[in-house]
Amino acid sequence: MSKTLFDKVWDxxxxxxxxxxxxxxxxxxxxxxxxxxxxxxxGLKTRGIKVLYPERTFATADHNTPTINQHLxxxxxxxxxxxxALEANSKEYGIxxxxxGHQKNGIVHVVGPEYGITQPGATIVCGDSHTSTxxxxxxxxxxxxxxEVEMVLSTQCIMQPKPKKMRITINGTLxxxxxxxxxxxxxxxxxxxxxxxxxxxxxxxxxxxxxSMEGRMTVCNLSIEMGARGGxxxxxxxxxxxxxxxxxxxxxxxxxxAMEYWKTLKTDADAVFDKELAYNASExxxxxxxxxxxxxxxxxxxxxxxxxxxxxxxxTYEKSLNYMGFNxxxxxxxxxxxxxxxxxxxxxxxxxxxxxxxxxxGRKKAENVTVWxxxxxxxxxxxxxxxxxLDILTEAGFTLRQPGCSACLAMNDDKxxxxxxxxxxxxxxxEGRQGPGSRTMLASPLVAAAAAVTGxxxxxxxxxxxxVG
Amino acid sequence: MAYDKFNILKSSAVPLxxxxxxxxxxxxxxxxxxxxxxxxxxxxxxxxxxxxxxxxKPDFVLNxxxxxxxxxxxxxxxxxxxxxxxxxxxxxxxxxxAVVSSFFADIFKNNCLNIGVLPxxxxxxxxxxxxxxxxxxxxxELEINLPAQTITLTTTGEQESFDISSYKKENMMNGFDxxxxxxxxxxxxxxxATQLPL
Numbered sequence: 295m296s297k298t299l300f301d302k303v304w305d306x307x308x309x310x311x312x313x314x315x316x317x318x319x320x321x322x323x324x325x326x327x328x329x330x331x332x333x334x335x336x337g338l339k340t341r342g343i344k345v346l347y348p349e350r351t352f353a354t355a356d357h358n359t360p361t362i363n364q365h366l367x368x369x370x371x372x373x374x375x376x377x378x379a380l381e382a383n384s385k386e387y388g389i390x391x392x393x394x395g396h397q398k399n400g401i402v403h404v405v406g407p408e409y410g411i412t413q414p415g416a417t418i419v420c421g422d423s424h425t426s427t428x429x430x431x432x433x434x435x436x437x438x439x440x441x442e443v444e445m446v447l448s449t450q451c452i453m454q455p456k457p458k459k460m461r462i463t464i465n466g467t468l469x470x471x472x473x474x475x476x477x478x479x480x481x482x483x484x485x486x487x488x489x490x491x492x493x494x495x496x497x498x499x500x501x502x503x504x505x506s507m508e509g510r511m512t513v514c515n516l517s518i519e520m521g522a523r524g525g526x527x528x529x530x531x532x533x534x535x536x537x538x539x540x541x542x543x544x545x546x547x548x549x550x551x552a553m554e555y556w557k558t559l560k561t562d563a564d565a566v567f568d569k570e571l572a573y574n575a576s577e578x579x580x581x582x583x584x585x586x587x588x589x590x591x592x593x594x595x596x597x598x599x600x601x602x603x604x605x606x607x608x609x610t611y612e613k614s615l616n617y618m619g620f621n622x623x624x625x626x627x628x629x630x631x632x633x634x635x636x637x638x639x640x641x642x643x644x645x646x647x648x649x650x651x652x653x654x655x656g657r658k659k660a661e662n663v664t665v666w667x668x669x670x671x672x673x674x675x676x677x678x679x680x681x682x683x684l685d686i687l688t689e690a691g692f693t694l695r696q697p698g699c700s701a702c703l704a705m706n707d708d709k710x711x712x713x714x715x716x717x718x719x720x721x722x723x724x725e726g727r728q729g730p731g732s733r734t735m736l737a738s739p740l741v742a743a744a745a746a747v748t749g750x751x752x753x754x755x756x757x758x759x760x761x762v763g
Numbered sequence: 764m765a766y767d768k769f770n771i772l773k774s775s776a777v778p779l780x781x782x783x784x785x786x787x788x789x790x791x792x793x794x795x796x797x798x799x800x801x802x803x804x805x806x807x808x809x810x811x812x813x814x815x816x817x818x819x820k821p822d823f824v825l826n827x828x829x830x831x832x833x834x835x836x837x838x839x840x841x842x843x844x845x846x847x848x849x850x851x852x853x854x855x856x857x858x859x860x861a862v863v864s865s866f867f868a869d870i871f872k873n874n875c876l877n878i879g880v881l882p883x884x885x886x887x888x889x890x891x892x893x894x895x896x897x898x899x900x901x902x903x904e905l906e907i908n909l910p911a912q913t914i915t916l917t918t919t920g921e922q923e924s925f926d927i928s929s930y931k932k933e934n935m936m937n938g939f940d941x942x943x944x945x946x947x948x949x950x951x952x953x954x955x956a957t958q959l960p961l
Contacts, residue, residue, distance in 0.1 A: 309955045310948065315930025318948070320955055330847065332798035343946065347956070358796065372796035379798045423846040423870060439848035439874035441940065449945040449952055454873075455928065487783055488840040491869055521843065523869055544960075552960075587783050587843070610782040610838065703792040703845075712815065724787040724844060726810045 296562040298459050299528050300494050303434045303559065307417045309451060316453040322416040324351040324446045325402045326389070328358060328376040329705070330421030334443035335383040345447045348388040352411055353380055355393050356401045358705040361668050361695035364394055373706065387447070400671025400697040403427040403639035407511065408673050410540025414529035414556040419446060424639045424721060426517040429526035430510035431533055432559045434494070436524040457523050458568040460493040461561075464501040466575030471755040473649060474509035475641055475719065475738035477501060478516035479581035483591040484573070486605055491521030493569065496561060501575050502527050507536040508645035515640045516721060519588040528560040580754055582626050583723050583736040585614040590723070594741060594753050598624045617725055618733050619713075629735070629751040633716035634665045634742050635728070637695075638702035641719035642670030644677040646739040651686045653743035653757050659691035660749030666708060667692055668700040690747070704729045717745040766879025768938040772860055773906040773917070775832035778897045779824055784837055785844035786871060790853045792845075803849055804856030825857075829901045836893055836905075837864040842871025851875045861907050863914065865890040876931050877941065883907055883914050889923045892916060909936060 358373040368374040384391035392398040414432035428435035517525030579593040701708040702720035712731025723734035744754040794806040841864040851874040
């Protein structure tokens with residue numbers, strides 16, 4: 295029978311099917327961090343059980359780590375306590391631990407792929423919804439709750455009903471200034487934040503085929519923001535070139551054997567999806583959000599829609615615009631910006647800093663904005679330095695912080711103050727997400743760069759044209 | 764973790780008609796720093812419930828003594844966003860045993876089922892009736908019958924049935940959890956693992 299890519303990977307990992315219930319799904323790789331794992335370890339201790347396969351779990355600290363002065367003790371006692379717990383639990387159960395200060399430390403969804411933990415055809419979970427990122431490699435990857443973290447630690451399995459399947463196809467060529475982030479925000483604006491709930495998405499078509507691994511990770515990362523458990527892209531030469539030679543990828547004969555299998559990981563021509571959607575790349579322009587969920591996005595040159603034009607209740611819509619201090623019909627261009635954040639598991643990779651630098655090169659940081667540039671890992675940090683990007687940033691008046699989740703969820707000190715506006719390359723614009731009372735506009739690194747040098751919401755295509763001209 | 768068994772729950776309900784209530788609202792990230800599962804109920808809907816100076820916001824429903832009960836009724840797409848199980852813990856620890864909505868986000872729903880909060884998905888029309896009934900009389904009781912998989916508006920007798928897998932239903936009715944199940948098939952899992960490369 296014809297199968298989708300998702301079917302092939304899922305079915306291979308089903309230990310048993312429960313009548314009238316979920317599948318018992320075997321998990322190849324498990325990533326943990328300091329925030330959603332301590333209670334799971336506590337559960338193991340209470341039950342008196344061990345970690346079944348410690349070599350399949352990898353720990354990194356990222357959510358509440360500081361992004362300056364990482365050589366100093368963590369000042370916040372609660373954060374310090376969680377970091378210590380992660381270290382102690384990892385040690386007790388024999389799990390690799392990449393804590394603060396470790397060369398491999400960084401955002402879990404950035405370092406996983408960098409070290410080759412993420413591989414095609416694998417099942418990967420983490421107590422973090424943006425685990426969907428790893429689907430970029432043709433893996434089934436999704437976020438789980440802490441009870442499930444305990445399940446994976448103790449039995450390397452979780453119990454999940456098999457989701458429905460959706461394919462989103464985008465053909466054509468992206469216009470200048472349109473990045474993978476814009477593609478994702480465009481799709482979410484069409485589907486809303488619940489449009490893909492209950493589905494696992496496969497992205498297909500020329501746009502994704504031509505996309506770099508970094509770009510694919512950005513798109514898959516945001517799958518959860520349309521409600522999908524995850525998203526995936528069939529592995530191809532781009533994928534294989536990215537992973538070959540990384541620390542945890544197979545070597546020699548094992549590599550050849552793996553490649554043989556990985557090349558079969560694509561949707562069969564006549565496989566059937568529960569839902570199919572298609573768009574053309576020419577429909578997409580640089581995007582920005584104006585509301586308090588990632589589905590509330592528009593092309594940057596457009597006006598904020600009227601309540602009647604959007605799906606959902608008027609009461610909810612008005613609450614959202616009130617929170618943002620915006621009105622129906624407002625143009626987004628020219629909106630004030632106080633903070634710019636570039637980073638997170640969505641846009642904290644080298645390509646994102648290259649994009650940011652391409653716009654700010656030869657320009658100066660606007661005086662009215664505070665800009666936080668946070669690489670996703672030490673590898674990204676090194677690349678920024680080695681490629682001369684740091685020089686461009688420094689020349690333009692920017693500084694680079696140290697790796698971590700940072701202002702994406704503001705668990706550390708990187709909080710946008712109440713009432714202030716941030717253009718952010720992260721993934722969520724929920725009320726208070728970047729700090730109590732913070733107002734977030736999600737956008738690409740190019741839009742973030744345009745805001746950083748002009749001090750307001752600006753169409754980056756104007757600046758790119760200037761540069762080229 | 765052990766939780767109270769769920770059978771039939773008859774209670775008044777707390778209405779929150781906003782749509783797309785995300786888990787950052789249910790429990791903001793800065794309250795996720797505990798290493799034990801305690802005290803999350805105090806921070807349920809923290810920023811909707813309290814001003815920055817920690818005084819309660821009188822117009823938020825949890826601060827309105829008119830409304831109470833063990834059932835939370837939410838607008839469409841309840842629990843979207845982050846996978847933090849802390850959101851489900853906060854709902855449970857506050858004292859809710861069931862959440863009713865016309866649509867739930869996937870991970871939140873799953874987390875609820877794993878910790879003993881019953882997510883009850885009803886039609887948009889029935890949800891609207893519930894909101895209207897509570898608005899007319901805040902003491903309106905709902906009866907959620909898990910064995911029969913029904914939810915009833917006791918004032919009018921109007922009823923809808925809801926879906927739950929037979930496996931999860933049995934778990935909820937007995938207070939079982941998935942880890943108990945998985946522990947019992949560990950040898951089968953280990954056998955299965957031998958055919959999968961690391």
